[in-house]
Amino acid sequence: MSCEKDIDFKGTISDPLLVLNATLTPDSIVSIQLTQSQFVLGEFKPFPTVRDADVTLFVNGEMKEKLIHQSDGIYMGEYSPVPKDEIKVEVIVDGYNRIFSQTVIPHKPIITVTDSTVSTRTVVANETVYRTLKLQLKLNDIFNEENYYYIKGARNYYWEDKLLLSLPISLDLSSVLKNNVIDEDIFNEIIGNDLDKNRSANLFSDLLIDGENILFDFHLSDIIGSITSVNGDELDDDMSIEYIIEIGEISVELYHYLISVNKALVNEDMPFFEPFRVYTNIENGIGIFGSYNSYRLKTRFKTKFLPYDLYFSYSY
Template identity: 35%
Template sequence: MNKKSIFCIILLCALLFCACEKEIEFKGDVKKPVLVLNGYLTPDENVTVHLSKSRFVMDDHTPYVSIENASVELYVNGVLKEKLVYGNEGNYAGQYRPRIGDEIEVRASAPGFEAVKAKTGIPQAPVFELADSTLTHTVKDVSSQFTDDPGYTFKQWEHVNKIRLRLKEEKNEENFYFIKAEHNLYDKDKSIGKELQKVELSKVLKGNISDTGNPLEEVLWGEEDSGYKRQLENIFSDALVNGRELFFNFEYYENLKTVMKRPNGNEEIINAGGPFTKEYVIALSSMSSDYYQFVVSAAKAYNVDENPFVEPVQVRTNVENGLGILGAYTTSRFVFRFEKYTEGGYSIQW
């Protein structure tokens, strides 16, 4: 094929793609901006909410604008408790820390906007407790990782701590949950690091069996692998496990020490990694219904946003005359500490 033919093909393709482009004028109604109220309440913290202004659905580039001159009132069980005070970047905070069973209502108004309000209830803490724990020690030869000299040997002491936790479900109650885990590292009670751990319920729930004989993770999520399900892999409802005990299985691995043995028989600890204390935290939270529905719908909406062949998903809101979500959650925590010493020894504190 000569150069002239190639040039003609490229020019034809360019014209073809240009011909496919067409600007479509938006003929719908451009609605007046409304207040967006978001708040996630818990007995662990004082009430705080965020206020901003909504933006036009087709405006992807304008940033959300925080509302700084609003009047925000907190009602507890129908009684005005306090006015929330503006801090910064659209955040309004109070002095009241919610209690389990409270009905919380937030009312907000600002010049140029219709007043909004939202309600939520503070759920009961889940009954989350230790069911079983096993500690397994192993010693393995890792010489090949360190040397080719047959006169030296390297052995590694390890343990695996298997934790089994139980969730006791009440019958005839609609409950929604999310679970998370983190590691906190301390040096003589001084925090030196924190790491959030990935929790996949399809793995930690293995061993639970449904009435039909299928593993509960299949009953809860099915076998379909979709984007939004992966985003919600630590969130679940009790719709299909109402009144059942659920067991969560976690495994924690620790390298205790590595010992080198010389040709003359002398041994030396070359890697113990101490002293330090590692705190393991496994937290299970009960969520309000609106909070759960918001998280699920938001994940679905995010995953269909770039697909022109899928109907858009309406994100859940419980804010009257506005947008956003006022949700609540209550958390139960299982905590244990693993303390490691310089010489490779350790202790576990429940």
């Protein structure tokens, strides 16, 4: 049995704050989004966007350009940052305190492919052919430098080079990193046992493995062919499946933000847990201003197998 009781709010309704969100990366122009916060007990509605802000971009301590409003609170310029750029933005909006934040663009992770094998296995009963890609990558961590990383993967299906479907690959750090020679306590600290394992993006730092080479072992399996036709039409040979493995380095601000968001979502599902405060590095406002730089490996194979979601869309 349960009961409910309405309690009148007798506190002070806080004024809205400016919310700045941006994740910068090399080879993409600087872009930020400005919105306004809402009172937590107020009416749920889309966050109002800010269209009349004065946004200034600074690079390595020097004013670079003014960002121009495009749409939906998004401000863009013409500058694409490079590794080790110190990027700062300053925002002035009438009726609000001046907000600002900064981040440093990371280097691209130093990755080498140390092993790669492809094997196939046929199940005679239903003539299904399975393929397994075993891939090992080595990350050379920079000694005496604070680094934060993530890994994620995707499985894309193409027809005549047209992307039909993209599915995330669930990667578990405890499996991907298991072939590293690391003390068990250090290993458990690295993989972060308190993180949500159902997410496709995994985060870790080099705090306890500074300057070490880190091995990533991926086992990716798919079906080469079991479905030969859809609605009576035989699938042609232009179907292909592409694997994308991404290992990226992220700024310390973005790392702490993602960790805090993860913990906040976990606590949200626990009825007796206190709400967890999400990290922000926006002075006089809220949000996140971070950066990342990634290494991406792509490999594509021919296939005649359609995943259920894609098969359903083809059939109907």
